[in-house]
Amino acid sequence: MTDNDFAVQVRGLVKRYPGKVAVAGVDLDIRPGEVFTLLGPNGAGKTTAVEILEGFRRADEGEIRVLGVDPARGDRHWRARLGIVAQSSREEAELSVAELLHHFAGYYPSPRDPDEVIAAVGLEDKRRTRTRNLSGGQRRRLDVALGVVGDPDLLFLDEPTTGFDPEARRQFWTLIENLRTQGTTIVLTTHYLDEAEYLADRVGVIADGRMLEVATPGTLGGRGARTARVSWLDADGAHEVRTDEPAAEVARLMRRFGGEVPELQVRRPSLEDIYLDLIGAAEAAPAPLEGAVR
Numbered sequence: 001m002t003d004n005d006f007a008v009q010v011r012g013l014v015k016r017y018p019g020k021v022a023v024a025g026v027d028l029d030i031r032p033g034e035v036f037t038l039l040g041p042n043g044a045g046k047t048t049a050v051e052i053l054e055g056f057r058r059a060d061e062g063e064i065r066v067l068g069v070d071p072a073r074g075d076r077h078w079r080a081r082l083g084i085v086a087q088s089s090r091e092e093a094e095l096s097v098a099e100l101l102h103h104f105a106g107y108y109p110s111p112r113d114p115d116e117v118i119a120a121v122g123l124e125d126k127r128r129t130r131t132r133n134l135s136g137g138q139r140r141r142l143d144v145a146l147g148v149v150g151d152p153d154l155l156f157l158d159e160p161t162t163g164f165d166p167e168a169r170r171q172f173w174t175l176i177e178n179l180r181t182q183g184t185t186i187v188l189t190t191h192y193l194d195e196a197e198y199l200a201d202r203v204g205v206i207a208d209g210r211m212l213e214v215a216t217p218g219t220l221g222g223r224g225a226r227t228a229r230v231s232w233l234d235a236d237g238a239h240e241v242r243t244d245e246p247a248a249e250v251a252r253l254m255r256r257f258g259g260e261v262p263e264l265q266v267r268r269p270s271l272e273d274i275y276l277d278l279i280g281a282a283e284a285a286p287a288p289l290e291g292a293v294r
């Protein structure tokens with residue numbers, strides 16, 4: 001495995017908990033400068049996989065390189081190149097937002113300007129607020145600020161926008177775009193498909209510890225997944241057909257109805273539709289044999 005071509009390289013990652021295989025043999029390559037989004041249902045193994053990459057958990061099997069280093073052996077120089085926004089936020093503190101950011105910036109060899117970071121996450125008017133008095137969404141913004149203040153080469157964000165209002169989410173997206181422009185590699189888990197569609201260069205879909213597919217948001221599920229869906233209503237109820245020729249289908253329906261077609265809709269499947277199809281198909285498939293991963 002070469003170290004230099006990828007920010008993250010994983011082969012055959014397995015993690016078992018008592019009675020549960022949380023990650024069941026995952027391969028993954030993430031290029032420098034890429035925004036890579038991990039998608040998957042609750043319990044799919046995303047956080048476990050990310051925490052192994054961060055060096056917080058040990059893999060049971062597999063070869064892993066993060067910025068060229070095995071996370072199990074990462075030293076503090078390696079750690080200083082990572083930015084981490086974990087799922088659960090840190091303890092409440094008596095410090096103000098500005099004090100905390102300045103304090104954390106001191107841990108890094110070449111931090112960002114803490115005041116610029118506070119502005120970038122939209123917490124300027126909370127600079128002097130003690131962090132324990134922030135709302136949930138404001139606290140999450142602070143978590144993101146703490147994750148980026150060290151000016152990381154590789155930033156891990158585990159469900160960063162949970163609890164954000166729509167404006168805060170947009171602001172966060174702009175922050176991520178700016179980081180990407182500056183060359184930061186970003187690994188993001190999210191349950192928001194619009195977020196993945198907007199931000200990700202590539203998405204990886206994990207279910208039950210397995211990587212079902214890695215693709216760009218525009219090609220996930222293959223060509224067939226993007227087939228148009230034509231739906232309408234008649235006396236028997238709602239109908240939907242999937243077709244590569246939606247105009248011909250609409251013409252056929254118009255002839256049948258002699259004009260207007262009740263509740264006619266033609267739509268392309270969204271990333272969310274395609275994702276749900278992928279997950280649904282994986283759930284319907286027979287489970288791998290017990291003991292296939294040991």
Ligand SMILES: Nc1ncnc2c1ncn2[C@@H]1O[C@H](COP(=O)(O)OP(=O)(O)OP(=O)(O)O)[C@@H](O)[C@H]1O
Pocket residue numbers: 017018020021022040041042043044045046047048049
């Ligand atoms: N410390 C642990 N001990 C035992 N089982 C665990 C532990 N941590 C996670 N698990 C189990 O491993 C599986 C994967 O959990 P993980 O947190 O990685 O999922 P996730 O994809 O991040 O889910 P979510 O979207 O809900 O955050 C789950 O079945 C979970 O219950």
